[in-house]
Amino acid sequence: MEKLLLFIDYAGVAVFAITGCLVAAKKQLDIVSFVLLAAVTGIGGGTARDVVLGNLPVFWVKQPLYLIDCVVTAIVMFFVARHVASYQKWIVWGDAVGVAVFTVTGAKIALDAGAHWSVCITMGVMTSIVGGIIRDILAGEPSLIIRKEIYATACALGAAVFLVVHTYAPTMAVLAGVASCFALRAAAIIWRLQLPGYQWIEDHTEKRRASDGSAP
Amino acid sequence: MEKLLLFIDYAGVAVFAITGCLVAAKKQLDIVSFVLLAAVTGIGGGTARDVVLGNLPVFWVKQPLYLIDCVVTAIVMFFVARHVASYQKWIVWGDAVGVAVFTVTGAKIALDAGAHWSVCITMGVMTSIVGGIIRDILAGEPSLIIRKEIYATACALGAAVFLVVHTYAPTMAVLAGVASCFALRAAAIIWRLQLPGYQWIEDHTEKRRASDGSAP
């Protein structure tokens, strides 16, 4: 189980790195930008988590294989991105597995450090989404926060399930957390689920006055 | 006094979180984005301060009530944002109080850690503005730095007054710092004060050539 999680961890970092490279490829960037975006996406979330918790130096300074994982992925991608992009569907699913594992890993690290449950959930979400958010900002794309996908929601669910199950059946907690996060994300991908957006209505009096004109 | 400051501290975080939610509401985002923007705005500045000073884990990991403060604010706001927005005027004033308190809190934490006065002022400013800056970047809005409001200026003044008064009359320092920061921010809000922007003049020779045409 430990080994499987570790393998998925490296594979997850690679998948995150690939999503960074796909953005780089679409913008026709050079190989160095491929590496930068791959690294930021692959290890950005865990870095933010470690900094906030005070687990310093951050994980990839202690275990540089994560860094090398990103760099190698980026170099390979620079030569094959075109072909990988046509498997975009697979990337989305790989990303979903990665997100599920990262969320539970992040929540577990916080729990082991004795953090409050609200902090554990936050760390789970942070580990999964910060890398992608920085990737989008650096690339000048609208960030995850603005899009209405169910993504952070799945992370919050997975981390919460992990914590609840951990109280009653610790040995099942990781599996339950990963499964629930993946299940919600999978449902969101398949049925294009969205949470309802806030219905903003401009100032009512103003609207009434303009009601014969074009509504905003 | 301690208790009052603590109350204002939580209230200030909530007001900052509300400004994050108002941005989320105008962009018609979902409830999870409300929570994310509320948290980033409410506790982002203090997080940056704690990281730079090495006070790790950061304050909201030690005291998760700050985190819960943001989450609850976001959930409430998702259902009432429309009505709160019409009190935008009040929000601006709440924000001004929050900024004044955060600035002095930030400067005080740095001072207690034995930092140089220049670092104390920087920490005061950082605590107050970083959350809002990240909020604007995440939401794709022009950040505080580009707008010409008197905001960071008020923070720098408040932190400086706090430090000067602290040397001569420590018991009055917090009050003096908060009051001066709030006063300048209030003046800026009421009279729409702006610092003069840099007058950029394009290359002179080019301008002379184009002097019969439209000046840049």
Next chain:
Amino acid sequence: MEKLLLFIDYAGVAVFAITGCLVAAKKQLDIVSFVLLAAVTGIGGGTARDVVLGNLPVFWVKQPLYLIDCVVTAIVMFFVARHVASYQKWIVWGDAVGVAVFTVTGAKIALDAGAHWSVCITMGVMTSIVGGIIRDILAGEPSLIIRKEIYATACALGAAVFLVVHTYAPTMAVLAGVASCFALRAAAIIWRLQLPGYQWIEDHTEKRRASDGSAP
């Protein structure tokens, strides 16, 4: 040598700060934004490095002269930016020297902390580019990562040369690293060198269909 490096270090921070001020000047921002962009650009990279490595508090909290360096540079620039901008050519070269020194400083700090070579190179690159990246994001400009200049590449080369030479001739390592980084950056400036961008080709079948029309 130590003293020369220290002098170049402060001068490099000032040059980085100047590039922040030039962005502020072109956007006609006020003096406080000059200071903010100068500080972020001047000390942002080293801050990120120190945080990731866990060297906390960060360098400018321990040695506030770096902070004051940025603030003084910004205030001076607010009054003379117009004239400095006409020496933009000189700024680019000062920036190249700063980048070379920062890269090797960053790599050396990581090496002294016992980090893996891949981490040392990353720290060299991070020290040099993070400040400029945050500057561009705050100012709403396309970040370094999107532009195709040879910049991070020169940093990676300089850090790598430093590490290799350090193994065989430690006394020459700093000089060799700085020289190689500067040389590549200089070549990139003089001959406007670019790495080839990724050639993105949209879906082939689609392209064939549209082959009589305008190619993408």
